Each structure stands twice: as structure tokens, then as C-alpha cells.
Amino acid sequence: MSSPTVLRRRLGGELGKLRASREMNAKDVAAALGWSASKLSRIESGLVSLQERDAAKLLAHYGVSSPEEVRQFLSLTRQSRQQGWWHAYGDALPDWFRAYVGFETDATKIVTYQCELVPGLLQTETYARHVIRAMNPTESTEEVERRVALRMDRQHILNRQDPPQFWAIIGEAVIRRPVGNGPAMAAQLRHLALMADEKPNITIQVLPFSAGAHAAMGASFSVLSFSDIPGSVAYSEATTSSTYTERPAEVARHEDTFLRLMASSVQPEKSVTWLRKVAEEYET
Structure with a gap:
């Protein structure tokens, strides 16, 4: 349903x-x-x-x-008007992000570009904890853990019988910026490589610094598509707010931007090799 x-x-x-x-x-x-x-x-x-x-x-x-x-x-x-599974997390889920979690739950295809951090659906628990703590420095440990649990729960869509096709492009800064200690970052990069290797519905590319200026300078975004309703939704997020659009022209522009990013990024197989290489660097 x-x-x-x-x-x-x-x-x-x-x-x-x-x-x-x-x-x-x-x-x-x-x-x-x-x-x-x-x-x-x-x-x-x-x-x-x-x-x-x-x-x-x-x-x-x-x-x-x-x-x-x-x-x-x-x-x-x-x-x-019925409540979704995410309502059990209460205030751990900001109002402006609730719609996205609902869209994400029913999407059959998700493409996302992230310039600052690993996409939430691919984060390890340790990486997520460090990110959430850094972004919410005044919250209690209990509040942080609720947010971490919510993020981990969102990932169930990648393991269900009919998972969405998930294509993620991450900027090189994402893999170069240490979040947590070396072993934690190495584990996160190995997790990305493993997911891309073992899950046929998951593709990951890295956009290298050498690509120079590109189509989405400083702007992360996602586009979600569905099987039972027409049209797609483009989503972008700021620190305390988010923007959704389903206007065909604007969605098409996001989709075109993603295609350009794909062309500028390292090919999927080579990206996986690169992720494992950088993981080794964090372990030394």
C-alpha cells in the first residue's frame, strides 16, 4: 500500500x-x-x-x-491522513523532512547528488552518529540516538523485495573529509563499495575534484520517481528547510543536471575501486 x-x-x-x-x-x-x-x-x-x-x-x-x-x-x-511508519519517531523527524521520507518509502527510482556527505540511505550507523551530532550540537544523547535510529530505519527500502533503483553520485570531498576516526571512515567507504557490488539496484559514482566546474556546483539534490503516480519529484535541502518541485520543466532540469554529473564522474566500477583504495588510506 x-x-x-x-x-x-x-x-x-x-x-x-x-x-x-x-x-x-x-x-x-x-x-x-x-x-x-x-x-x-x-x-x-x-x-x-x-x-x-x-x-x-x-x-x-x-x-x-x-x-x-x-x-x-x-x-x-x-x-x-493515516500516519506513516516514521511518525513513531516524533520530533526526531523535522516537519520539513516528513514529506521526503514518505516519498522515499514509495519511490521506485531515486537519483541523488551529494556534495558534502554520504547519502543517508548509505550511511553506516557510526558515520550517521557523527554527522547528526555535528549538525545538532545542543541535542541530548537520547535525541541524537533517535535520529540515528530513524536514519537506519529508512534504509530498509534498499533491502525489501522490490527495492528502488538507487543511483548516487558523491563529490570527492565526501570521501576525503574524515567523519569520525580513520577506522570509522574506512568502514563507511567499504560499506559504500560493498553495497554497490552486492546490490544490483544500487549504483555509486564519485565526482572527482579534477572534473572542475560542473553542473551542480554546491547544490545537492534528489529526484524521486514512482510507479503508481505520474511525474517525479525533485528535492533539495538546506540546514533547516527543504524545497520540493514536481513542475515538469524544473524536474527535467534536475534530471539533465544529474545526467551531466554522471558524464563528469568516474564510472561505477572504477568508483568502487577508488572507494576501497581510499578506505585503505584511512586505515594506515
């Missing part, structure tokens, strides 16, 4: 199609219902939950009167 996040996106997409079929302007619809334009935009993008009463208002405004059609919309609305 799809996660609540993906169900919200499906619901929002259907509501957006309804509005477009009525040739109604989003700003005018929001004003007519006493909402802000941003609220309607976030509903149609699937980034926020929709109350059944608000769904009913939208349907009435769009002139949907078929009892069966109303029932289907309200049923989807209820399903989209």
Missing part, C-alpha cells in the same frame, strides 16, 4: 485536475474558500494533509455531485 505522503500527492493531483477541468484559477478558488493561495498550492502538491471537510468544500466548489465520486475522493482523503 502507498504511504500517506504518496496518497496525498495522488489526491492533490486529482484535485488539481478537477480545478483545471473547470478552468478555475487557483488564486480565485482559494479566495472563494477563505484560504491562502499557498494553502491550495500545498494541497495540490501533496505537501500537507487535507481535512475531509475541506475536501468536501473543494468538491462542492468544483460542482462534483456524484455520490460515488464524492465517496471515492473522501475515502482517499481519509487514507492520506
